[in-house]
Amino acid sequence: MAEPKELEGGICAPEGFKAGGVRAGIKAGASKRDLALVYSENPCSSAAVFTSNRVQAANIIVTREHLEKSGGRIRALMANSGNANACTGEAGLAAARRMAALGAEKLALRPEECAVASTGVIGVPLPVDRIEAAMDELAASLRSDGTGALAALEAIMTTDTRKKQGALQITLPSGHDIRIGAMTKGSGMIHPNMATMICVITTDAAISAPMLDRALRRAVGRSFNRLTVDGDMSTNDIALIMAGGAAGNQPIETEGDAYELFAASLETLCVKLARAMARDGEGASRLLTVIVEGAPSEDAAAILARAVAGSSLVKAACFGADANWGRVLCALGYAGIPFDPAAVEVSFKSAAGSIPLCRQGMALPFSEEEAKRILSEEEIRILVRLGTGTGTAAAWGCDLTCEYVKINGDYRS
């Protein structure tokens, strides 16, 4: 089977999708885009995963309703930045429903075929009148090429410093080429009183809603759910996938080679974007990848890897290019997963080399100078071997810097 081919064009790389973005004036005083629309010309299968935070934004509640009511047939998304529409009560729910209805009306869809996503300040009423006033311009901005994808992406960014999108093409066993495109925003798990991850995925593969749901959960479980910037989980996180079927393949409705290839490619794309989000973590100067091998299971390995990637002390050590393996052991120890501390191996790697630091749970002699050189790279990998099973997983994070404290301490001042 051929490797997936990388494409330009983000969410507009798959056939049959259009996207656009305009400035509606939701971000006060900003001259930037803040309202996006994504549209499938064809009926879609769709699936989504939502934040598990008990405090859920109005747009999350409404999109969940629409996904259910449409029977997994969502084919458009209205999204805004500058306002999270969270902690806004009944008025917020009404505003989210109105926002979906505006998009649906413009595209001649039923309201439940349109999802909504919001990101920005918590607790401020969503100015839905400004959204209404911008609808003509928004619909006119729809493009089926990369410029449309980019306009939509810009409209959902908040303090993101990098544009995070990607697209892949793969050839199914039947010979059909299918494409998957994705964009994400988010640079802290939750932001300066802001809320957070939006991931929009499009594909022209024909695939049933249940199989799409399954592939999405697997991909998110191995990508965005293994990402930690500051340990906080937003009220607004959403990942939405829409499959329009323009590729003309026999619909994927069961497990098998076609499903496996689709699911693996979706996972590859989500991992790429998760890594980009970690690298774009608030104030981050380094991308941190933690790989745990030899755990009792993949889930156990993921929990251990996340504990290490999420430890403030490990993150601060990476900022300081300090080969502080004791903190890695300590974080493993409080993750709640059984392992034998006397069997642990830890090494640090980067483009500049590799340095083993701990074997059988004890220190190895090492050159501080060499460690410093290795840890001064922009990407650091921490490798942990436990020797108690075959479970392996990676988690991604970033270093903890003064810049993070400044961004999150000074935002509203």
Add this chain to the structure above:
Amino acid sequence: MAEPKELEGGICAPEGFKAGGVRAGIKAGASKRDLALVYSENPCSSAAVFTSNRVQAANIIVTREHLEKSGGRIRALMANSGNANACTGEAGLAAARRMAALGAEKLALRPEECAVASTGVIGVPLPVDRIEAAMDELAASLRSDGTGALAALEAIMTTDTRKKQGALQITLPSGHDIRIGAMTKGSGMIHPNMATMICVITTDAAISAPMLDRALRRAVGRSFNRLTVDGDMSTNDIALIMAGGAAGNQPIETEGDAYELFAASLETLCVKLARAMARDGEGASRLLTVIVEGAPSEDAAAILARAVAGSSLVKAACFGADANWGRVLCALGYAGIPFDPAAVEVSFKSAAGSIPLCRQGMALPFSEEEAKRILSEEEIRILVRLGTGTGTAAAWGCDLTCEYVKINGDYRS
């Protein structure tokens, strides 16, 4: 019942205890004390709680053994700073046993009557020969007054910037005065490759080991276990209590007024020291107290309060004197405890006043200027009311500052 009376003298305030501290040269190049001894002239009941980290330092393993082997009769403690004796394998275990034996020998006790505690760098062999060489001087340093307590306290401090000790006197229903003294070290949950909390408590009350154990677990559960500086849990945490009985009261062997008074006073003292540890958190500029009311249970309230006190975003907001209540709701939402977001009230308080920010899960209008003034105090209280039950708990933490990042990023550089 009379309020507990505060005393000077820390762990030497109770009758029958001596303490001392010297410089053994474990902290390389430092001229500070690094070896402490605490001794009860009378046989003791004793109890201890230990870190639940799966990676446990050698001294933790040995003290746990000694507590069991002696049947809860530990009456001396050897403690050092500058070396955690963690991740040191079999040699580390032998060193911890030797350290206990040296103390026991000097005091004519059985080895299992002596506990050991270590704090400092992880993964470096403990130089037990230096401890042996310092034993005469250490024994000679024992004093039964506050100077001895202070010398012992100084010898277990690492990057602590404040001396954290206290003592209380209470009158039992029988008319006997009893005293409880305590000292702690620790200013991050774990330190720059260092490991962390040591709490030593002495009392001249007569109380059985099982009741002492019960009182200690309750006090620690409501104090040190509700403390979060950076979310990391050390390999070396220990809280040890020794009860020598010199007060001459009828031994407390069952529940009742005497036990209740003792346990409540012990809790008061531990809470005082936990607050002092939060205030002395690495790089901290403010003490943060989070009070959750109206939770389903006290345990649920404690989990919620800890989630808020431990949120990097809440901590950074406190650093910036930013009344960012959205982050408080968000942290409550991911704590894993059920509650109704639409019933939540949040207010911030300090010596400069009180400001309600959220009612029924929604924003209240407030003056940014007044909020800034209130949050610029050294102590900030965040009050959360859930309205779903009667569980109440407090948790303590500190703000997240650039100084924290510098301390933990630059330590080994």
